[in-house]
Amino acid sequence: MKKKITGQLSNRKLINPRTAPYFFLAPSIVLLIVFTLYPVISSFILSFQSMSGAEKYFVGFDNYARLFRDPIFYKSLGNTFQILIVQVPIMLSIAILIAVGLNSSFIRFNGFFRVAFFLPAITALVAASLIFMVILDGNYGIVNYLLSLVGLDPIDWLNDPFWAKVSVIVVMTWRWTGYNMVIFLAGLQTIPKDLYEAAGIDGAGKARQFFSITIPQLKPVFIFTVVMSTIGTLQLFDEAYILTGGGPNNATMTITLYLYETGFKYFDFGYASALAYVLVVIIAIISWIQMKVVGDS
Template sequence: MARRTARAWVFAGPAAALLTAFFAYPLVASLYQSFTTQADGVTSWVGLAQYRRLAGDPAFLRSLTNTALVLAVQVPVMTGLALALAFLLNQSWLRFRGTWRAVYFLPAVTTLVAYAVVFQVLLKTDGGLANQALGALGLHPVDWLNDPVWARVALIASITWRWTGYNSVILLAGLQAISREQYEAAAVDGAGAVRTHLSVVLPQLRPVLLFCVITSTIGTLQLFDENYTLTRGGPADATLTPVLYLYKVGFQQSDFGYAAAIAWVVVALTGLISLAQFRLFGRGRS
């Protein structure tokens, strides 16, 4: 038994060492750092002072408000579009279904910065394709990235464009896992298309929908690349998010203790919201 255990550690040891060095240790170190502050190169223990500071920080509270707004609008809209798209891609009469699935999934494999730069060009106030289209319709141009309201709209649109196809492919896999016998049983019972989808399809898709909603929520709470590239968190902090604020505090102001506290609050919020969603929407029918 000892020899077998030793052999197992020969293979698992390097992975465990890497996991400890690059995940476990930084995790514990950042948690400790969130209870400290640095002044003149000297680290001092301050307890919960950094977290109390967060509670009264207007910029951090504004970043939470922005994230809540994006979360409340973008996740339901994107999930609804992804579900509709999955139903469409699952139709037997649709030609070139494989090609369409690849096309809609393509934005998900585009690098975050690349697609954000594309949207920055599309949404330019002067000469951007979006404003050119509005001009062709006789409408006034929109200052997409410099107006607080439209900057949020642009951010939500860019995220929705990138992740709708990704979630639709996941939902499509869930649709294809539903056996044909269940559709036939519903037809025998006299259920129409609407009743079949409400009573058979959606209940079967509940776990897949829950997965899409939770992962989309986590992604929104960790939002950084899109708003950093498009607006740098502006205008007037309208697109500032906690992770972008963490970046500014940690790497621009070198206040790493405060940045660590922000990170752990984001982790706590992510866990609590995901747990609430799982408890609320994850109850299966007995």
């Protein structure tokens, strides 16, 4: 009996209570190091290297210096910022208006409409993009058919530089407006109704209540959605890749799409890694500026 008790006590001491949390966290830490930390460090080192066949050799800052002489880099960066400046404000404006409407008691079947607006965010992007390619087809698309019914000329949506960019913006807005609407809706439901009742007693109309109560109370939500939407747009890849392939004439070439083609089409992994880290710095700077501007306003 004594030996049995001694064995149980020794088994209990196999794991020290102080080190037990680290023991259980070890698998996650190992996975984080192998699949996140190691690729980040490896790609950073690769950005200072170039490849000749399977051999790597150190080139210093040549890959970064090459960025300043690369017209496609400036083109892709400009395209990305143009889409960002136009798409994010439009998307967030529509999202807040829909959220306010669905948060009111005037619209019936709110649950149905909330699900309907959110569905695009969980729809397979490849399938959705293929559908939009059919809808926006210059010859047989339903959009041009509707335009012809009102006497307007057809538009070559995916092959004209301007309209191709518009098409990408439309698809992005369709996909992510519902996602941001849900975030705004959650924020709206945390605003005390007493504020609106007091404002109504003081004679404030719905518009005044919206700008004096709703918008200020949603300030943290606005910071979150603006920063996250900006980061997502700066990483824009899927829509441009599937709809237009970056064309026509690089009109929809985004920085992430250019990074992908540089690495996996031309196998210039050193330069692609340099592009990736420049993008990281750009995202960090813009996010910091947005948080300071929106947070201090």
